[in-house]
Amino acid sequence: MNWQKLERGETAKIIQRVSQTPDGSLFSKTTSEATAAYLSFYRGFSLVRLTNYATLPSFTLDFLSDGASFYLLDGSPDPLNKVSARGALVLTDQNVVEYVDFFFRNVTTEEGDIYLIRDPDNLTFMDSLSLDQQIQVKRAYEPVSVAYDRANDVFLVNGVLYFAGVLLKATLTIQPDGQIEISNHAMLMSVPATANGMH
Numbered sequence: 001m002n003w004q005k006l007e008r009g010e011t012a013k014i015i016q017r018v019s020q021t022p023d024g025s026l027f028s029k030t031t032s033e034a035t036a037a038y039l040s041f042y043r044g045f046s047l048v049r050l051t052n053y054a055t056l057p058s059f060t061l062d063f064l065s066d067g068a069s070f071y072l073l074d075g076s077p078d079p080l081n082k083v084s085a086r087g088a089l090v091l092t093d094q095n096v097v098e099y100v101d102f103f104f105r106n107v108t109t110e111e112g113d114i115y116l117i118r119d120p121d122n123l124t125f126m127d128s129l130s131l132d133q134q135i136q137v138k139r140a141y142e143p144v145s146v147a148y149d150r151a152n153d154v155f156l157v158n159g160v161l162y163f164a165g166v167l168l169k170a171t172l173t174i175q176p177d178g179q180i181e182i183s184n185h186a187m188l189m190s191v192p193a194t195a196n197g198m199h
Contacts, residue, residue: 003035003049010034014048018063018070026059027052041099045088062106075108077179084178093146096155096174103180111164116157116172118144123162133189137167140188166190 006014011034015027031054037047044066052059063070064083071079080103083089091099097116104114117123120141126134144159157172161182170185 001037001047003037006034006036011050014050014065014070017068018050018061018072027061028054039098039102040095041091041102042083042088043090045083073106075106077107080107080178089176089178091155091174091176091178093148093155096146097144097157099178100157100172100174100180103178113162115162116144117141117160117162117167120160136189140167140169142169160188161185 008029011032012029014034015029015032018027019025027050032050032052035049035051037049039045039047042064045064048063048065048070050061050063062073064073064079065071066086066088071082073079089099097118100116101118104116120126120138123137126137129137141160142158144157147156147158148154149156153176155174157174159170159172161168161170161172163182167188167190168185169188171183173181173183175181
């Protein structure tokens, strides 16, 4: 993600706006920094990160913002749903995979994190697998593919997911409002409990 540091004046305005949100009072103009990143799938909204450097380790909160409204990314789908309800979500075959990554990075399930595997060579847990398992993962891997189902107005993303300690081949159906459904899943292999932090 391409982050841009915001000027002090802009940071102060953001801190003032988010001070009413949960944990927003943890930031001050003197010890905090704001950065922003463009999101290709949101029209008029960007990702804003506030970092408080007065704490060790530093403390960070991410928000979706149009400059006036700030929706805290709290692990629930609510902030994404609110932005989508405002008509800001614009999915295309070029940005839908990026949206899926963003969704899974910011929405947690009861079973744990979900990751769409885009490159098996960049999986951080590969080193925890035996050589045979590494070969099995690479053999089972299929590149991510995207199709638009015009009749149902949904995007279909086929690929390999890490979900609840298992690698699955699955189809993701992405609705116009950004909701994601997982179907046609087939288990490829279990991943050892020591594996974490996949991307």
